[in-house]
Amino acid sequence: MDPLIKKFKEYGNLPPEIENELSKHIKSQTKQKGDFFLKQGQIVSGLFVIEIGLVRSYHIKDEREINSWFGFENIILGSVMPLFYDQPAYESIQFLETSTYYYISSKDLNMLYKKHHEMNTIGRKMAEEYCVILEQRISSLQTENAEQRYNSLLKFQPDATQRISLGHIASYLGITKETLSRIRKK
Amino acid sequence: MDPLIKKFKEYGNLPPEIENELSKHIKSQTKQKGDFFLKQGQIVSGLFVIEIGLVRSYHIKDEREINSWFGFENIILGSVMPLFYDQPAYESIQFLETSTYYYISSKDLNMLYKKHHEMNTIGRKMAEEYCVILEQRISSLQTENAEQRYNSLLKFQPDATQRISLGHIASYLGITKETLSRIRKK
DNA sequence: AAACGATTTTGACTTATGTCAAAAAAGTCG
């Protein structure tokens, strides 16, 4: 079974006929390090799961790249804005390692949401779970200093430090690379 | 029509028979300033809309109250954690003004989600929209300094300054009340 | 109006983090 369907099934019941139809809309691709899944300003987007690889999402603010999340293997990934609003993506999604992933386009997914109400239970739960993750990140940014935020990252995404460059991690934590370098020295 | 149903209908189609059933589960209450909708640790929760009044959500961290959001009139409000996970609320929700609100319990809402798949379309869209709001807040905390975050708040919730005490706003922005007082003096 | 408590402001000082520039280290490619 492809990894995206497997992931969907973790969130709710997926009747065989819907699974069958869904599977027709799922495609697999392999992209090189540095390639994009999605570029800021595009309306076309989708949901995906990485089988092997690593991705980051970022946006530009005051001519700087701000990393908003990192995506590891076997996690549902995507950009909420173009999915929900049919609006241009606020963020770009770029592969940090050569990656193989399975995806469904926003267009196809929204079509399935309309056609099969059961799919919305899965969609609702995915979105609700993502809300909880976002709330934790807000709490971390709101109350913790640089070192505590770094430790939170180590705790929840331990391999981040192995696979992601210091500069990218610093941006994600909302600090400079110099500060992160000094935190690490300890 | 009660404000909660009206709000639900903004997110998607609600067939009359489901609306009718839904309306039986919606209750209205009036609470005094200082009263709670929900206390940290409770599993029982729900979604609500305030007709008149104001509410805040907060949690305790290192013996301090950290405000996570403020809820004004005619906005869907609630705590995602107990709704999604059936787990104890991470946050408390307390009225900052005497408030009249309409609510449905998590239990009843989850029952309706199971019974009527159409309801999940509404639930999915509410959660997705909330994700977008949370992402904006993350970006603000991640990239802006204290003064810029205060200006962002003024922009998106202009009456916050009129109705919410300086201390509560400072906590929401992740700064001390002294710092906010100095920003305001400018 | 007086008295009380809570909230906000102010001042002096400390600490965390940012900035800029340069050096060191690590990674990449012919």
Added chain:
DNA sequence: CGACTTTTTTGACATAAGTCAAAATCGTTT
């Protein structure tokens, strides 16, 4: 391997924000 680019580290200094304590202001109740 050696040259080149990118990333990380280091140092000196600047700035933003926190801490603590006291005074001022505001709100509520009698």
